[in-house]
Amino acid sequence: MGEVRSGSGEAPELDAVVVGAGFAGLYQLHLLRRLGFATRLFEACEDVGGTWYRNRYPGARCDIESTAYSYSFSPELDQEWEWSERYAAQPEILRYLRHVADRFDLRRDITLNTRVDRAVYDEVRHVWTLALSGGETVTARFVVLATGCTSAVKEVDIPGVGRFGGRILHTADWPRDEPDLSGQRVAVLGTGCSGVQAVPELAARAGSLTVLQRTPVYALPAHNRPLSAAEAAATKADYPRYRRAQRASRGGTLFTPPTRSALSVEAAERTATYEEGWRSGVLSGLLRTYTDLLSDEAANETVASFVRGKIRDTVADPEAAEALSPRTFPFGTKRPCLESGYYAAFNEPHVSLVDLRRTPLVEVTAGGVRTTEREYPVDTLVLATGFDALTGSQTAMDIRGRGGVTLREKWSDGAANHLGLVASGFPNLFTVLGPLSPSVLSNAVTAAEQHVEWIADCLVHLRRHALTEIDATPQAEREWCAHVAELAGRTLYPSVESWYTGANVPGKARTFLAYTGGMVEYRARCDAAARDGYAGFALARAAGHAAEPAAGATTAAGATTA
Structure with a gap:
């Protein structure tokens, strides 16, 4: 365990504040409450749903299959909810999230139509003071930013x-x-x-x-369709196995990993493989065909050329087809x-x-x-x-950590944190699906559940040991940033100006903002840090703070079911 420092001061009003009522925020509220933490959630919109509340434009729907893009923490929820389509549209996803809020009685601790405008950390008391858009001020030991990867409109x-x-x-x-x-x-x-x-x-x-x-x-056909009653029954019967496998997968969806280079097979075989991926109607159906599509330009050009051929086959006007065909960046980047x-x-x-x-x-x-x-x-x-992706929803708030430094100032040269969870100098402030985590390169719901449960277990650990503060060490942060950059550098991602790198926002620092190592490796590193007494983090205790008896379940695993 890290060195324990001491501060002083009185207790805050709340154990935790959660910001945002999307998939991540609702589950974080549910889990912290079940673990006995006094928690409130603040949401700027008129109802729960997060990105699925605001993004209601015609045609809005998920691009991960509904049966996978849903919570895995409650077997009962899996059995009672039925998805109508392979890829659910926005109204159905919003109904699902509203159902979750009602089913788990979350609304009594949710304040809607309320933004967190400012959050200031008290280094002596180990407490965050939050100024809300309605004029209220609240104090909390911990703050969880569940504000979404793509919620800050550019x-x-x-x-x-x-x-x-x-x-x-x-x-x-x-x-x-x-x-x-x-x-x-x-x-x-x-x-x-x-x-x-x-x-x-x-x-x-x-x-x-x-x-x-x-x-x-580059756009691939969804082949969306209604789900039959037989398919729904089969899915529910298989959910226990599927959910375990999903949590142990690289990206939160299940597939057989490729074993060969795209350049190691004959053109006819490669085309046949791409045709199968194209017909699958899966977002990563083409990327999962060969090992080197995101690391070798020549290999990538084989799949990019295939997609451009499909565009030409579909669009009757050759000039329009060519204009619609990407040629300035590799497929998937x-x-x-x-x-x-x-x-x-x-x-x-x-x-x-x-x-x-x-x-x-x-x-x-x-x-x-x-x-x-x-x-x-x-x-x-x-x-x-x-959107100002991955960092914009956080830097939009006036968040001030140690020494009054704002998060916006800290990240002016690029996002930095440890394990994608805590930025050094901003103790007790956690981010779900934020920068330098798998986030947008994974099934966001599966990735969010991993974050939420890690944060919950961390708070249980601090409570059990009468600790009031956790902060990432500067060295651990530097090492994590270097690790994320090194892994990204093995791919074609950083070579392209995209919202993955912040290039779509004028003045934003250019860094690759997601963890490319996959959820299996990421989860292992997060678990190892926790197992080693939260290695890479500095833990502290405010003076006069005594141990409190644990309430309810003592780990996230003991509090995840309905």
């Missing part, structure tokens, strides 16, 4: 957008009352995953649709998308593509958007322009 940096005379909609803040787009001239700016999902739906509703594309994206009619939409006579690489966007005008070539009249402008 600021719009388009000249003239403020003078647009029509309606502006953002995919990440879609109106609850669905806007009527019939007969409207609609333009979509952005062709990441949100744009890819929205375009077919918008094409079906609008009088005309103009897609303004800055960078083309930006998050691929699952599509349901995206490429086919460009065969519709009322849908047009504007290649902003060829004719750059100049400005938004009062009546539309203008490129270097012409002005396009628009009634409704849809922004699918992305």
Whole structure:
């Protein structure tokens, strides 16, 4: 166990505050309460759901199969909930999260419509003081930021957008009352995953649709479909085995790992393998075919060329097909998308593509958007322009750690923490699915459960030993950052400007923000640190703080079932 320091001061009002009511925050609240910690959760939106509350744009759905993209902590929950589709749409996922909040009686400790504007750490008392948007101030020993990987909307940096005379909609803040787009001239700016999902739906509703594309994206067919009663029954019967395997997997989904290089087989065999991956309707169906697709440019080009061929097969206009075909970055180094009619939409006579690489966007005008070539009249402008991913939801708050240093200042040269969990100088502040953890390179629900349970066990350990503070040591933080960078450097990821590296946000430091070593290795390292008395962390005790009797279960494992 690390060296124990002593401070002094009175106890806080709460043991823990959780920020955010998505998958991670709801489970964190549930588990800490069952372990006997006085906990409150604050959520900025009008209801629970996190990203699945705000992202209600047409076509929004999960790109991981519903039976996998769901909680594993409660066998009873697995048996009582039935998913209607292979890939659930936003309304169904939101219903699921609302059901979880009600089933486990979480709402009594959730305060909605409330942001955490400021959090200041008291180094003597080992307490966080949080200023809330409603004017309330609360104190808590521990704070868990369950604010999401992709929840901080990137600021719009388009000249003239403020003078647009029509309606502006953002995919990440879609109106609850669905806007009527019939007969409207609609333009979509952005062709990441949100744009890819929205375009077919918008094409079906609008009088005309103009897609303004800055960078083309690799999109794979989802082959989404309803789930039969027989499939649901089989899934429920297999859930106990599946959930164990899921938690022990590399990315939170199950597949047979590849064993060969893409360059070690004949072209015909490789194409046949890619065809099988394409037909699977799985986001990683192509990436999991060969060992070197994310580490060797020549190997990657074989799969990139295959996808471009599929785009040409689908899009009738050769010029549009070429514009939709990525050629400036390797396949998979930006998050691929699952599509349901995206490429086919460009065969519709009322849908047009504007290649902003060829004719750059100049400005938004009062009546539309203008490129270097012409002005396009628009009634409704849809922004699918992305997020300040992985760090933005945390740096958006005024978080002040030791010496009054803000988290924004600490991360000005790039995110830094130990194990993706605690940033040195910000004691008792934990992050779920934050930077330098598997997060966006994994099934987010499975990754969140691992984080939540590790944090809960850590708090139990501190309580059992009458400790009031845990902080990452600077050396452990440096070593973890170096380890994450070294692993990423073995891949093609860092060579590409993407939201994985923060390159989509002007002024943001460029570092690869996710752990590429997989969840198995990551979980092992987190478990080893805990087993070794939280190696890499400094533990401390405030003066006068006495041991408290443990309430309820003494580990997360003893408190995970309903």
